Amino acid sequence: MTSVRSALDGLPGQVDPIDGAPDADATVAPSSFEEIEAVLDAASEHHLRTLIWGGGSHQGYGGRLDPVVVLSTANLNRFVDFQPEDLTVTVEAGVLVEDLEAHLEQHGLTAALPETPGTATVGGVVAAGISGWRRARYGPTRERLLEVTLITGDGRKVRGGGRVVKNVTGFDLPRLATGSFGSLGLIGQVCLKLWPLPPAKATVMASDGDAALATAFRPQAVVEMGGSARVFLGGTPEEVEGQASAIGGEVVDGWNWPGELAGEVQWSLRVPPSKVRTAINEVNAKYEYQAALGVGEILIGGPDGDVQALRTWAESVGGALVLVAGPAELYERIDPWGTPPPALSLQKRIVQRFDPVRILNPGRLPGGL
Secondary structure, eight states: OHHHHHHHHTOTTBOOOOTTSOOOSEEEOOSSHHHHHHHHHHHHHTTOOEEEESSSTTTTSSOOOOOSEEEEOTTOOOEEEEETTTTEEEEETTSBHHHHHHHHHTTTEEOOOOSSOTTOBHHHHHHHTOOOTTHHHHOOGGGGEEEEEEEOTTSOEEEEEOSSSSOOOSOOHHHHHTTOTTSSOEEEEEEEEOEEOOSEEEEEEESOHHHHHHHSSSOSEEEEETTEEEEEEEEOHHHHHHHHHHHOSEEEESOOOOOOOSSSOEEEEEOOGGGHHHHHHHHTTTSEEEEETTTTEEEEEOOOSOOHHHHHHHHHTTOEEEEEEOOHHHHHHSOSSOSOOTTHHHHHHHHHHHOTTOOBSTTOSGGGO
């Protein structure tokens, strides 16, 4: 116990506890890779359960953790490199998505990250594998992550990918790190592919989402909510006007993205794109929902009781029902992920290579990994 107390007292970057984070014996906010390495080296040596904390927006995913150390990325908030001509930007993990997109917008660019991020950080979005509504147009986040630098559970710095748009050499660490929920290491820095913002934007309120999706030419997104849909268009003024006219419905200037679902309990229903309409029929008239047509994800608000029938159906078509947010007691009686994946043993071996002692977010992944 003395050695553990000594290790905690010696951790660099110690700060006051973070609002919303679980209680821990120590909270640290390193400001350099060297400090992160020192923290994780000590945590690994003394087997200290460590929770990585970005903006706190995605802490509802996965199993709950009683940490000894909370490791915050708040002081990893620097813009490292910006190459607008090459359509790339490199930032540290603690940069807020909102701040990054505001900076890029001044240059007519976007990273196409979640459109209503709240307090989400870039590192948190990557670690949770979260994509915005525009992924139907630009692909998921993992497709646009060019390079990642992370610090492993035992304090090693590793880098994968490269700061070029066309990069196919080496081990694909960026894809592996995306959606890893901190199990491989703290994501300290990322390089993202960028896209030009369209000169004109509009939101069309459509009565039939499927018809709108079939009519629109490469829309930014089509999101159905409660039986009606919003079609997000971008392009030249002439292109936007022509598509809006073909779709029909009220036209709103700009992109009017959906807000957060109401309620304490929220789920992500994930199915193949061909099953989205069936999935909507399963939840419509029962729960509040937001469905990304053409993608395969339906966000649901409300159900906190028996969801096994919906989860069983989702898994039978190759999907999943994932708990996104809810009270602690719900996590105690319902597995947040559902049935563990067939590749769980392979995931365990990969995680063990990056975090030999398993101190980083233990138990958060599917199967309690």
